[in-house]
Amino acid sequence: MSSPSSQQPEEYDLVIIGSGAGAKLSAWTFASRGQRVAVVERKYVGGACPNIACLPSKNIIHTAQVVEYARRGEEFGIRMREMEVDMPAVRERKRRMVAGLVETHQDLYHQSGAELIMGTARFIGPKTVEATLPDGSTRVLTGTNVIIGTGTHAAVDKTPGLAEAQPLTHVEALELDHVPERLIVLGGGYVGLEFAQAMRRFGSKVTVIDRNSRILHREDVDVTEAIHSILRDEGIEFALGTPIQKVTGVSGQTVKIFLHRPDGEAVVEGTHLLVATGRVPNTQGLGLEAAGVQLAKSGYIQVNERLQTTAPGVWAVGEIAGSPQFTHVSEDDFRVVKDNLDGGNAVTTGRLVPFCLFTDPEFARIGLSETEAKAREIRYRLFRAPMAAVLRARALMETKGFMKALVGDDDRILGFSGLGTGAGEVMSAVQIAMLAGLPYTALRDAMLAHPTLVEGVHSLFESEPTVPAR
Structure with missing residues (x-):
């Protein structure tokens, strides 16, 4: 030094x-x-x-x-x-x-x-x-x-052969001048899923590999299952809950991923490898x-x-x-x-952090998920509505997905999750209501422009709530 x-x-x-x-x-x-x-x-x-x-x-x-x-x-x-x-x-x-x-x-x-x-x-x-x-x-x-x-x-872990395979990260993937023939994506999180869908639509055969049993494994099961189903219907293949033993080959030529499964070893072959397993x-x-x-x-x-x-x-x-x-x-x-x-005392604690996955359709969330609420033993009522109930989505004929919201005993919104076209924009409207401490009825009864996607909060909060077992 x-x-x-x-x-x-x-x-x-x-x-x-x-x-x-x-x-x-x-x-x-x-x-x-x-x-x-x-x-x-x-x-x-x-x-x-x-x-x-x-x-x-x-x-x-x-x-x-x-x-x-x-x-x-x-x-x-x-x-x-x-x-x-x-x-x-x-x-x-x-x-x-x-x-x-x-x-x-x-x-x-x-x-x-x-x-x-x-x-x-x-x-x-x-x-x-x-x-x-x-x-x-x-x-x-x-x-x-x-x-x-x-x-x-982007992290490239110490899996044998992975670094030597010279995998793409999101940086190199954004600079591709050709469509990968067979793309393997390591990681079923935000970056991995967004690139998997985009490259599949460009014409790649895509396989997503994740060591967890579900993609986006920290989200609610109904959310991950719905996103999995949508991507699978587009032709994306998945190998989940499968630890990687080793990698051989070089990305851009031929690459093989050796997986350990309960029923024995499996091999996934591709022409390109994208790593999206963390930072x-x-x-x-x-x-x-x-x-x-x-x-x-x-x-x-x-x-x-x-x-x-x-x-x-x-x-x-x-x-x-x-x-x-x-x-x-x-x-x-x-x-x-x-x-x-400037002399103040601002802190990062207590912030409402919004999340948005930009697949098509989008997934967006603000506040508590059901998984988090149950883990913290927080009482809630669950409101849920399919995107098919949103008239703008019907007009666009883009009705895949659903919305759901958790509401507390005081009628304030504890959390919102949306899977559907424009879900991020709808989430922002709910977030503003949460920041203002408004009851869910304020959105339910608001006069919103028709036909807009945010108008879907009417269908959501007019639905019959359920009280999940604790």
Whole structure:
């Protein structure tokens, strides 16, 4: 390890490592107030979301949905003689969107006055960061406060042969210029299922492998079974509850996954392998020891409910702080840190965190699931309605799925789950009612525009509730 730099530190009010959601919002906000702010970003201006994660993946998913509509053209009275997916064009469309987003981010840095430094950062002392620039030169920055927002990267575990197989992660999958002939997806979570469906719609034969007995195994059984059924009907195959023994071959050529099943060994063969089995915090090489920043047992940076690290004046936001791995959570982390730097006492506890899986149809949830309510022995009434009861869904002829809500003894909504077209938008309406502490009857009796998907809350809360056994 090299010795600490002898350079005279450049002084800033705020130094930020990483430029993801919470980090960049902090930079733009405090710089626009006249503070001197520096952001050190290793590669992706704006972080993962606009470059290699949320937004480009949704761009690809939407293209796949258009492909599916074209394939189902006769349902809409449209006859097509032939259809071909041009993956280089799909990729180029995504790249144009990303380029536009990066340009927008650069403009916001310029407008706010925050200094964006492209380089690799590491701590060399308390609240002191050394940035190594692309040309090899270095700068030393010290801040009254420092925010760490370096995020995570895809995990590739130590399964024999897995690393040697050079699997795709979501980053490489978004850059494919061809449709994989036979794609194997390791992981039945959000990333794995979204890519599995998109690639199946582009024309891949897809198999999803997960060591758990159910996809999305933390969600309610009725939810996971419904999503499983929808994806299976599209031709996606599943190997669940099957530990992986080893991997052979190289992704992009030929790859084999050897599974251990109760009835013996099984082998799944494919041309491409995508790993979507979890995330690893980006802490390596940060020099956290020099700053006095400690890690939690999980490997993420240890923070308190105010997002303070173990080092005075050093904060962490987003995934690196162990926050739920969603951009909207990182944005809320920014609000917590901002309020605390402004002299307040904001905390992360008690937040209502929404979840949305962008398969087609979508799955969205806010608040308690039935599984969680039962585990915590919370009494609830269950309201449930099929998407077929939502007239806008009937008009679109997209009636797969259902909605359900948990309501407490005081008539307040404890949780909502929706599987259906536009489920994320409907969830947001329910979330607002939950934040306001409104009884479920406020949504049941509200005059909502017809025909909209959110109007489905009428059908939901007009249904006959059940009281599940505890």
